[in-house]
């Protein structure tokens with residue numbers, strides 16, 4: 001395999017983030033007359049969808065608790081809807097079916113969805129929920145349900161096929177994707193600038209103007225290669241500072257780990 005010695009943009013990681021970035025960056029470069037997908041190289045140490053993107057459950061929803069996620073998720077769903085066939089996306093909607101302990105939180109998600117015009121129904125009360133669910137599934141039998149949030153958009157996608165579809169979108173615009181290429185380090189500019197001027201790989205160096213790190217769970221390795229801070233200071237809600245907290249801490253599973261003691265945390 002031969003990789004180019006030079007590319008204006010190098011994107012590390014051929015998962016959903018790296019390939020989405022390649023696709024959208026190509027469109028922006030072409031639209032602005034500043035270049036095209038041919039200026040972009042995506043490299044991955046394994047293959048397309050080798051990381052989290054290839055094992056994700058594929059659920060597409062606007063149901064994350066943090067309010068800041070609401071518009072971002074609505075935007076993401078817009079993107080999935082642009083080409084369901086290419087993305088192997090099945091827009092069947094999404095339901096959050098909950099017991100009373102979650103009622104208040106789910107109600108707030110519903111309010112946020114309503115505020116941005118993201119279509120959903122919120123059903124409250126035990127008998128109302130049972131009636132609603134039986135209207136959809138005549139054999140519905142679950143008990144103790146007091147709220148149902150039914151998102152009319154979203155659904156699921158077939159993980160590996162989706163990412164392959166995304167890779168095709170990028171390739172069609174001229175992006176080069178090279179797999180089996182591992183990033184081993186970075187070369188910085190001489191002098192006072194800390195800007196990266198080349199990406200070092202196990203197949204040789206690639207000179208570049210910009211690097212996008214989309215390495216998913218491997219980010220700490222790349223972070224360390226860039227000699228970025230290994231510790232951060234965190235302020236608690238009560239205003240007290242905690243110094244020397246590791247920037248990245250892995251709690252549980254990484255590739256190759258098959259069993260974890262349930263008492264670990």
Ligand SMILES: Cc1cc2nc3c(=O)[nH]c(=O)nc-3n(C[C@H](O)[C@H](O)[C@H](O)COP(=O)(O)OP(=O)(O)OC[C@H]3O[C@@H](n4cnc5c(N)ncnc54)[C@H](O)[C@@H]3O)c2cc1C
Nearest residue numbers: 013015016017045051052053056057058059183215216218
């Ligand atoms: C079990 C599971 C289920 C999930 N379910 C869902 C879900 O239902 N819905 C949802 O929205 N999200 C889900 N997620 C989260 C989602 O999968 C991730 O947020 C997303 O896939 C991250 O994508 P990424 O492109 O950032 O990283 P990844 O897909 O992990 O891609 C990173 C890539 O970087 C490459 N790489 C790493 N180091 C190097 C190096 N040194 N040189 C070159 N290449 C390198 C890797 O090979 C990999 O291909 C799930 C995650 C997991 C683990």
